[in-house]
Structures are given as C-alpha cells and as structure tokens.
Amino acid sequence: MYDVHYHRPATLDDALNLLAGADDGKILSGGQTLLPTMKQHLAAPTDLVDVRRIPGMRGIKVEGGHLVIGAATTHAEVAGSAEVRQDIPSLASLASGIGDPAVRHMGTIGGSIANHDPAADYPSAVLALNGIVVTNRRQIAADDFFTGLFSTALEEGEIITAVRFAPPKRGAYAKFPNPASRYAMVGVYVADTASGVRVAVTGAGENGVFRHGALEAALGRSFTPAAVEGVATPAAGLLSDIHGDAAYRAHLVGVMAKRAVAAALG
C-alpha cells in the first residue's frame, strides 16, 4: 500500500474540512473494500478520513416508525439488532450474510452503499425498501441514489450519515453466492411496501443494482412464487464474466425472486 495520511475526526465538520483540504481524500468507514483496493494499488488516496468515531454516525434507532441506521453501523450490528429483527427481519438477514463474520465486524452500511459495488448486498435492500439516504446536506431517495456502476448521486464534500427505512408489510432477500468469493452472483430483494411491491436485483446488472419492473407488476397482482414464473428477465444489460454469462444470471434472477417471495410469505 502506498503511504497515506490517516485522520480520525471527532466531528462531521472536521471530516468535511479534512476532505476539502486533501488532494485526493477518501472516507474510511470499515475499509473492507477500500483497503484491499489500496493494497492492489487500484486506489491511492492521499488522505483517509475515518468517520467511524463521529458521534451519531453509529447506531440504530426507531424514529416515527422508521428505522434509522447510522452510516457507520457495522453489518454485525444490523444483523444482531433487536429493532431491525423486529421491524425488518429481511434486512437483518441480509446483513448476516454479507462477507464473513470478521468482515461483518468492520464493514458498514454507509460504506457499502457509497461504494455501490455491483455485487454488494446492501444496495438491493435500500432500493427495494425505498430507503432514504441521509447525508450532511440532504435526503436522497433510493431511486435517485444509485446512478451506475460504482457510482452514486453523492457529490464532493457529501457524507452519508444514516439510512432510513420504512418497514415493509413483508419482504425477503435471496442470493446466489459465488461459491468461492461468496459475493452475490445474483441477489433479489422483494419488498411489499406501502407504495407497492418493489423488486431490486444486485450482482447481475452492468450498471449495478436495478429495479425489475416486470416482476414488480406481476407480484403486485399476485404476491406468490407462481407469479414469478411467467416473467422473463432479458439478458441484455446483465453482467457476463467467468462466473456466469448474462443468460445464466437472467435465469438466476427468476429463481432468486421465487425464493425471496416464498421466504417473504414465511
């Protein structure tokens, strides 16, 4: 790893100032992707601004019926939270399946969604649950947040502070992990929300996470595994790599959607 200046600011304002003053500053919020990327010299920031000790960035609370998860809350904390298990068990379950136990002790929800890896689990939850990404400047609706592969609506000098979720009526996440890396080859999050059924697919899209309109319409008419059967997923726009081609992933989308609906129905 190249040398870097490490900072651990005590306040959000200090973090913003450090980022503004750095040649190429990056936020460190777990580092389970960023540090391996830096070790491979695929990223070489001049400064790392560790936001994990900033008060209010970490923890889970319930506010007006919404779950508010601090951006620096680890996957293990989300998976083990009584509030999350109670209000959105599918989200707790998703968090319990990210990476491995040691990674879950370090990786955070804010870091995962800010990075928007096409095979990450959390983006599907934020999109399917119609979550709201809260930053130091504004609130961003999930539909506006994920803008492309490793791209989000976040601007320079903008830090995610929390993610808000309204509990759905029911929901579930099903993923087909790569047998070696355990990253999602395809992950499908199905949520029956106040604004209708939402289906988000991760692991498969060339542009990262995406909503599946045809599945949403079919499940809106009938929230059953059988309703998934008549819905085709086009292979166009899906990832092809050594682990599976686009047609294979398109097929997996249907299989995972069916499993997710069955799980949501309990």
Next chain:
Amino acid sequence: MADITVTVNGKAMRRSVPDHTLLSEFLRETLRLTGTHVGCDTSQCGACVVHVDGRAVKSCTTLAASVDGAAVTTIEGIASGSDLHPMQAAFNDHHGLQCGFCTPGMIMSGIDMVNRYKAEGRALTPDAIRHELEGNICRCTGYHNIVKAIEDAAGRMTSMATAAE
C-alpha cells in the same frame, strides 16, 4: 506517522508507525508477535484474524492507526500461563490442524463465534460452525477436525474463559 496507544494482550503500549501500516504488520513486524499469520493478504483466508475490543477482525484489512485506544488480543494472549485456552486445548485434542498455518486464525475465529453464540443464547451446531468459518480457509482441508474442536471447546468454554478476552 501515527502515534498509537493500544493494549495488546493486556499490556498497554505506545508506538509510532507509518499511517498505512496494517494491523497485521504492526503485530508481526513492530511488536514481533508472529503468531498472527498472513496468508492471502486479500482478506479472504482468515489466517490473520485477531480480536479488537473482543470482536474478530481481519488484521490484514485493518489499519493499525484505526485501532488507537483499542484492546487487541492475538493468539499469543489467550492462554493463562501454561494453561491453554479451552479452544487451543480442543484443537490439540481433536487434532484440528495439519500444517498449522491457518490455526491461529481458526482459533481466534472459533473463540469469537462461541462468545457470540453464547451471548445470544444460540446453539452452535456443527452446521453453524461450518457456516461461521466461511472466512477462514484451511488449505490442508482439515475442516472436519476443526469443526469438532470448536464444538467441543464451546462446551468447555466457561464464562471465566470468555471473560479473559
């Protein structure tokens, strides 16, 4: 350079290291605690697992500077004098190792999973142990005895032993 104060295996220490120093490098090269192994260096194999404030983490994917103020426990810090930690004793009794390279990480992950399952009152079944070992790779493929050792150690680990963490 980062000035860090950490408690390693119960001993408080202060060192100055370059900011980009990994916790695994800090332990092995600065403190000469070479029991923590580095296998893949890509956070997949788990040979480098140590505990930071009682939680298992991959020390090859953690900056030393970021654990300033924390308590770190390595494989060197779990025995009480000449008495092996119950997890170490169980690995010995069940021959839960072949070449031994992955063993420090396996033992630190094993203690972590037993502590978590006990705290939550969940049963640590052989299936659960295999699932929990997802981030620890044994290239000798000696998983069968590793699973048996962790299952046995879960029974042996008293609240006294876990409190020593």
